[in-house]
Amino acid sequence: xxxxxxxxxxxxxxxxxxxxxxxxxxxxxxxxxxxxxxxxxxxxxxxxxxxxxxxxxxxxxxxxxxxxxxxxxxxxxxxxxxxxxxxxxxxxxxxxxxxxxxxxxxxxxxxxxxxxxxxxxxxxxxxxxxxxxxxxxxxxxxxxxxxxxxxxxxxxxxxxxxxxxxxxxxxxxxxxxxxxxxxxxxxxxxxxxxxxxxxxxxxxxxxxxxxxxxxxxxxxxxxxxxxxxxxxxxxxxx
Amino acid sequence: xxxxxxxxxxxxxxxxxxxxxxxxxxxxxxxxxxxxxxxxxxxxxxxxxxxxxxxxxxxxxxxxxxxxxxxxxxxxxxxxxxxxxxxxxxxxxxxxxxxxxxxxxxxxxxxxxxxxxxxxxxxxxxxxxxxxxxxxxxxxxxxxxxxxxxxxxxx
Numbered sequence: 001x002x003x004x005x006x007x008x009x010x011x012x013x014x015x016x017x018x019x020x021x022x023x024x025x026x027x028x029x030x031x032x033x034x035x036x037x038x039x040x041x042x043x044x045x046x047x048x049x050x051x052x053x054x055x056x057x058x059x060x061x062x063x064x065x066x067x068x069x070x071x072x073x074x075x076x077x078x079x080x081x082x083x084x085x086x087x088x089x090x091x092x093x094x095x096x097x098x099x100x101x102x103x104x105x106x107x108x109x110x111x112x113x114x115x116x117x118x119x120x121x122x123x124x125x126x127x128x129x130x131x132x133x134x135x136x137x138x139x140x141x142x143x144x145x146x147x148x149x150x151x152x153x154x155x156x157x158x159x160x161x162x163x164x165x166x167x168x169x170x171x172x173x174x175x176x177x178x179x180x181x182x183x184x185x186x187x188x189x190x191x192x193x194x195x196x197x198x199x200x201x202x203x204x205x206x207x208x209x210x211x212x213x214x215x216x217x218x219x220x221x222x223x224x225x226x227x228x229x230x231x232x233x234x235x236x237x238x
Numbered sequence: 239x240x241x242x243x244x245x246x247x248x249x250x251x252x253x254x255x256x257x258x259x260x261x262x263x264x265x266x267x268x269x270x271x272x273x274x275x276x277x278x279x280x281x282x283x284x285x286x287x288x289x290x291x292x293x294x295x296x297x298x299x300x301x302x303x304x305x306x307x308x309x310x311x312x313x314x315x316x317x318x319x320x321x322x323x324x325x326x327x328x329x330x331x332x333x334x335x336x337x338x339x340x341x342x343x344x345x346x347x348x349x350x351x352x353x354x355x356x357x358x359x360x361x362x363x364x365x366x367x368x369x370x371x372x373x374x375x376x377x378x379x380x381x382x383x384x385x386x387x388x389x390x391x392x393x
Binding site: 009010014015016017018019020021022023037039044048049050051052065066067068069071097098133134 | 248250253254255256257285286287288289290291292293294329330332333334335336377378381382385
């Protein structure tokens with residue numbers, strides 16, 4: 001009876017490219033799932049990107065890192081900007097190495113008769129359906145069940161750029177400190193794409209600017225510094 | 239050319255086929271050991287950008303002074319006066335769950351200028367490897383500092 005593999009001793013620690021995290025020769029007939037940032041090098045699993053090694057039971061390993069560039073993965077929700085329209089697809093820029101294709105029929109109730117007309121520069125909230133290396137990623141404006149959900153065009157407001165790490169923090173629960181604090185005093189709408197983009201909309205443009213700048217600034221501040229910054233900011237807008 | 243080959247050997251280019259990784263290096267100040275400095279800077283930039291790498295490259299410069307002593311990291315003046323100097327690039331020292339292995343003794347690049355005895359070259363190599371281990375730790379700590387800032391605000 002094979003005993004369960006003990007998780008790597010490097011979990012939740014910083015790893016840099018070259019570090020070896022698992023020795024496969026001592027684990028036989030186990031299935032391990034490797035996420036981003038790891039590769040198999042003969043009989044060992046080694047690290048490709050610097051970041052924190054994460055593990056979830058039963059057998060998933062990945063490296064969590066924050067970069068300015070985004071690598072598309074299936075299942076991600078991203079903000080894309082239309083750069084071109086073709087008869088079969090819209091071409092979107094999702095901040096990855098290749099432009100992504102959004103089929104014209106992948107909208108709820110989409111038929112050849114009611115193809116939406118998006119101009120170049122339109123901002124869309126889309127889901128990445130598939131992202132294989134060497135191919136352009138495929139997108140969709142429907143969720144897995146075929147419903148529109150939150151996907152589609154984002155009108156008005158403004159889009160800001162961030163790193164992928166900040167985007168993940170903004171999407172995590174409990175809500176990010178900045179969003180909670182700003183949400184208590186101001187009312188605004190926000191859409192966060194895991195590709196390092198977020199869109200803010202509010203009734204007044206000054207609110208949009210305030211929220212966008214506050215979020216971008218919070219990335220370089222520690223928790224304590226953020227609290228101080230937000231207190232000062234919210235006092236000054238009264 | 240040496241710079242390109244060195245960086246090419248540490249990048250994993252087949253993870254993103256059909257793409258170009260473009261590295262721009264701008265010399266702000268040259269006080270000797272320009273090539274090792276450029277390699278260290280490019281490596282740090284690649285790690286920061288999240289480009290997949292096999293391991294990090296740590297570059298140092300060693301020179302043989304007239305007196306027979308070996309100097310590490312010479313300044314521009316020193317570099318011009320010595321009879322020979324070498325640029326060496328090693329892979330970084332890694333943290334591993336395996337008992338320590340062959341990688342410890344790898345070398346990526348060696349560029350020599352001037353003439354020196356074979357024994358001197360080997361002692362430079364030994365010294366250089368020790369220096370590279372120190373620099374490797376420094377690099378790891380710097381990466382930790384930057385990543386640590388991001389982690390401290392995890393939701």
